[in-house]
Amino acid sequence: MRSRRQRYSDSTKRALVDVAETLFTEHGYSATSLDAIVAGADVTKGALYHHFSGKQAIFEAVFDRIESRATESIGRATEGHADPWEKATAGLHAFLEVVQEPGYRQVVISDGPAVLGLERYREREEGSAYALVDEVVRSVLARDEWALDEQMLDTFTRIFFGAMSAAGSSVAVSDDPVAAAARVDTAIGIIMEGLRHLVESGAAGSATSRT
C-alpha cells in the first residue's frame, strides 16, 4: 500500500487531470487558463507545477487519457472477430462512436496537432487507435498473393486512418449522426468491397508495380 502522502498526492493529481479534461473539452486549450484548472481542483498553481512541468504537460496527460479510453473502446469492439472483414466493420463502428465524443474531438482532433506539434501528435497516435487500424488493415491486406511490403502496408493504414477520421468528423458535425454514420458505413463498405474483389481475384499484383 502506498504511503499516506503518496495517496494524497495521487488524488490531487487525478483531480487536476479531471478538471483539466472537462475544461479542455468544453473551452479548448487556449481558452482554458491554469487558474481555472487549479480553482476547479481546489488547489493552487504550486500544486499543478509540482505535478506537471507546465500547461502543455497537463494537456498531454488529458490527451493520453482520452486516447487510451478510445483505444480500449475500439479494442473491445474488434476483439473476438475471426473474419478480418467483420473485424474491420466492427472496428469502424466503434471508431465512429469514439470520434463523436466531445473530448476526443476537441482535445485529440482539434487541439492535439497544434499543441503537440504534428510530429509528436503522430507519435502519440502510433501507439493507440492507429495501432488498431493497422492491425485490421494488415489482417485484411497482408496476403501472400499480394507483394505488399511493410511500408506499403503502413501507407494503407495511414490512408484508412485518415479516411476514417474524416468520416467520423463528418458524422460528428452532422445534424443526423445516425444517418450520417449509415452513409459512412455504406461508403466504406463500397470501398472495402472493391478491395475485396481485388484481393480475392489476386488482380492487384499489377497495381503494386505501377508507377
Place this chain on the structure above:
Amino acid sequence: MRSRRQRYSDSTKRALVDVAETLFTEHGYSATSLDAIVAGADVTKGALYHHFSGKQAIFEAVFDRIESRATESIGRATEGHADPWEKATAGLHAFLEVVQEPGYRQVVISDGPAVLGLERYREREEGSAYALVDEVVRSVLARDEWALDEQMLDTFTRIFFGAMSAAGSSVAVSDDPVAAAARVDTAIGIIMEGLRHLVESGAAGSATSRT
C-alpha cells in the same frame, strides 16, 4: 485607380499579411506574437488593429491566402483532363505537392482546426481544395448505374479528402518524400482500381442498399 491613401493602406495591409505568413509558418500560431508581426512589417499595433480585429483575424487572412494558392495549384493540375480517372490522378499528385509546403502544413493542417475551431475550419475547406476533390469524386462516381444521392457523394468526398490529407501528411514527414509519394500513389491507385471494377461492372448497386 485607387486613391493615394487607399494604396498606402493596401500596401501596409499586405505587408502585415506577408510577415504574418512567414512567422506563422515558421513558428506556429501561438509562438508568433503580434509585436513580432508589426515589427517585421515596420508598423505598430495600431496599424494591425486598424486592419484586423485581432490575432485570429490576421491568421484567417493568412489561412485564406495559403488555401487559395493551394486550390489554384490543384485546379491548374486537374483542368484539361478529359478522362475522370486521369483527372483524379493528376489532382492527387498536385495535392501531394501542396501538402508538403511548410505553410500549408503548419497553418492549414496543424493550427487551422485549433484556431478556427472545427466548424469554421470545415466551412473554409468547403470552398477550396475540398471543392476540387468533390468535383473529381463526382466525375468518377456519379454514374447513372449507381444510385448515389447527393449526401452519399458528399460522404465519399469527405472520406477521400481525409484519406488524401493523411496520405499527404505521411509524405510530408517522410525521410524520403519521393518514395513515400510513390507508395501513396500505388495505394490510392489500388483503391481506385477496386472502385473502378465495381463501377464498370455495375456491381455496387447492392452495396448502396446494404445496412
Place this chain on the structure above:
DNA sequence: TTGAAGTACGTACCTTCGGTATGTCATTTG
C-alpha cells in the same frame, strides 16, 4: 482656398496568463 470630417495609423496603458522563486508544513527516514 479652407475648414470640417474621416482615414490610417502611432503611443501609452491595462489585463490576463503562463511561469518562477521561495516559503512552509507535514511526512518520512536515518
Place this chain on the structure above:
DNA sequence: CAAATGACATACCGAAGGTACGTACTTCAA
C-alpha cells in the same frame, strides 16, 4: 528525534493580446 524530503501555498514577474486615445495626413464640400 532531528534532518531530509515531499507536497503543496503565496507572491511575484514578464510577455502578450487587446484597448483607449491622440495625431497627422487625406479627402471633400462650401
